[in-house]
Structures are given as structure tokens and as C-alpha cells.
Amino acid sequence: MAQQRVPLIAGNWKMNQNHQEAVVLVQKLSWVLQDKKHDYERVEVTVLPPFTDLRSVQTIVDGDRMRLSYGAQDVSVHDSGAYTGEISASMLAKLGCTYVVVGHSERREYHHEDDALVAAKALKTIDAGMTPIVCVGEGLEVRNEAAHVAHCTQQVEGSLAGFSPDQVAEAVIAYEPVWAIGTGEVATPDDAQEVCEAIRTQVAKTWSSQAAERVRILYGGSVKAANAAAIMAQPDVDGALVGGASLQAEEFAAICRFYDLPDLSGVA
Ligand SMILES: O=C[C@H](O)COP(=O)(O)O
Numbered sequence: 655m656a657q658q659r660v661p662l663i664a665g666n667w668k669m670n671q672n673h674q675e676a677v678v679l680v681q682k683l684s685w686v687l688q689d690k691k692h693d694y695e696r697v698e699v700t701v702l703p704p705f706t707d708l709r710s711v712q713t714i715v716d717g718d719r720m721r722l723s724y725g726a727q728d729v730s731v732h733d734s735g736a737y738t739g740e741i742s743a744s745m746l747a748k749l750g751c752t753y754v755v756v757g758h759s760e761r762r763e764y765h766h767e768d769d770a771l772v773a774a775k776a777l778k779t780i781d782a783g784m785t786p787i788v789c790v791g792e793g794l795e796v797r798n799e800a801a802h803v804a805h806c807t808q809q810v811e812g813s814l815a816g817f818s819p820d821q822v823a824e825a826v827i828a829y830e831p832v833w834a835i836g837t838g839e840v841a842t843p844d845d846a847q848e849v850c851e852a853i854r855t856q857v858a859k860t861w862s863s864q865a866a867e868r869v870r871i872l873y874g875g876s877v878k879a880a881n882a883a884a885i886m887a888q889p890d891v892d893g894a895l896v897g898g899a900s901l902q903a904e905e906f907a908a909i910c911r912f913y914d915l916p917d918l919s920g921v922a
Contacts, residue, residue: 659870661886662826662893663910664787665701665900666727666755676707677714682903684720690911694721699910700753701900702727705741708749725753728761731774743782754779757789757813759832769812776814780821787895788813791830806849807856819861823868827853828895834875836897846873847888854890879908883915
């Protein structure tokens with residue numbers, strides 16, 4: 655991992671935790687990390703609760719002066735108006751969100767979001783002063799055809815279309831092989847590195863080598879304390895987008911402190 659990229663561990667809670675449970679989970683996570691004297695300059699920590707939790711999370715994070723940040727799991731492509739059920743980027747910025755996930759595979763699959771929409775949402779996020787976490791990743795069929803690298807680099811091209819090199823440099827890209835999400839099937843560290851490296855090379859070609867050096871690329875898909883160290887040891891992996899394991903404070907805190915964990919990748 656290059657020195658200048660601060661690793662980011664992001665906990666995507668998906669549709670879990672009501673606003674009361676959210677406060678308890680954030681408090682517990684902050685306590686565990688404080689107890690371990692976690693250095694947030696060394697590894698950045700963020701949580702991504704459901705929309706309905708954000709105000710409560712903002713209150714506890716600000717009130718207790720916690721060092722972790724938080725963000726949202728989606729955003730509208732519209733600024734305001736008659737879009738029932740949607741939440742605008744300015745609303746999320748007002749709630750103190752640092753990050754917004756766009757193009758998660760669950761949004762792409764269940765809500766038919768395509769690269770153009772993802773790019774538009776990401777640009778709205780940037781315009782509102784927040785950082786998009788732009789998700790890409792292949793399904794099992796694509797992986798079995800060995801077309802995963804081309805698939806993911808094309809998704810990056812499409813989902814970051816219209817970005818300037820500086821905007822790419824400040825963004826976060828998350829590589830999440832769909833077959834490894836919530837299945838317990840984790841990509842090997844080499845699998846993660848292969849695609850993350852290809853994405854970085856693509857960023858250099860399409861935008862600039864400086865953008866490629868600076869953009870953070872996360873891996874996501876069944877990350878746990880048991881596999882975090884091996885995945886994070888890969889030179890082009892700058893963090894993790896964690897789903898299920900982010901709902902357990904102790905487990906998630908251990909992932910945030912991956913450098914303390916043994917690399918068990920060689921153990922059968
Ligand atoms: O956003 C997170 C990913 O979808 C990974 O979820 P998971 O860690 O439950 O496999």
C-alpha cells in the first residue's frame with residue numbers, strides 16, 4: 655500500500671439497525687476503538703447507516719466528539735422536487751455526511767441502476783461537498799468467463815464519466831465481486847489485488863497518473879477480522895467496504911485495526 659493513501663474501513667450497515675440501535679452500535683464501536691487507542695490518522699473509519707439513522711448518528715458523533723465519520727448508502731440524482739421517497743445530496747450534506755455510497759451492486763441489481771445514473775449520483779455527491787464511494791464488481795457468470803477485469807474497468811469508466819482527474823483522485827472506488835457479497839465466499843487476496851491494480855491502471859490511462867496514485871480503492875465482499883490482514887496487505891487495496899461484519903462492534907473494530915491481526919491467508 656502506498657504511504658500517501660490513508661486506508662479507509664467503511665461499514666455498510668445496509669437495511670439494518672433502527673435509529674436507537676444505531677446509537678448503541680456507534681457508541682460501542684467508538685468505545686472499543688478508544689480502548690485500543692485507535693489512531694484515526696493511520697486508518698480512517700466510517701459507518702454508513704440507513705437514512706433514518708443519520709440524524710441520531712450525527713448527534714452522538716458530534717456530541718461525544720467521536721473521530722469516526724459517517725455517510726449514506728445512496729443519494730438522489732435530483733436536487734429537490736416531486737421525487738417521492740428520494741433524499742438529495744444537500745440533505746445528506748446538511749446531516750454532516752462525509753461519504754455517500756453510489757452504485758452498490760444491490761442498487762444496480764434490485765433498482766436497475768446503470769453506470770450513467772451512478773456517475774450522475776456521484777457528481778451530485780461531489781457538488782454537495784461529500785465523497786462518493788463508487789462501487790463496481792462482477793457477477794459469478796462474468797468471473798467464470800474470466801471477463802472480470804474488463805467488466806470492472808469498464809464500470810469504472812462509465813461510473814466515473816465526467817469526473818475531472820482531481821475529482822477521481824478524491825473519490826473512493828470499491829471493488830466488490832458480487833459472488834462474494836454476503837455469501838461467506840471471499841475473494842483471495844490475489845483476486846482482490848488483480849482487479850484493484852487493473853482499476854488503478856485504468857484510472858492512470860483515462861484520467862492521470864496522479865489521480866491513480868491518490869484514489870483509494872477498497873475491496874468488499876465477506877471481509878472479516880480473519881481475512882482482513884491478508885487482503886489489506888495487497889499494494890493496490892486501500893481499505894475495505896464491510897457489510898455483515900460491520901454490525902458487530904468488536905469484529906468491525908478488529909478489521910479497522912487490521913495491522914494488529916495475523917495474516918492467516920497461508921493457513922489451510
Ligand atoms: O457493502 C458491503 C458489501 O456488499 C459486502 O457485504 P458483506 O461484507 O456482508 O459481504
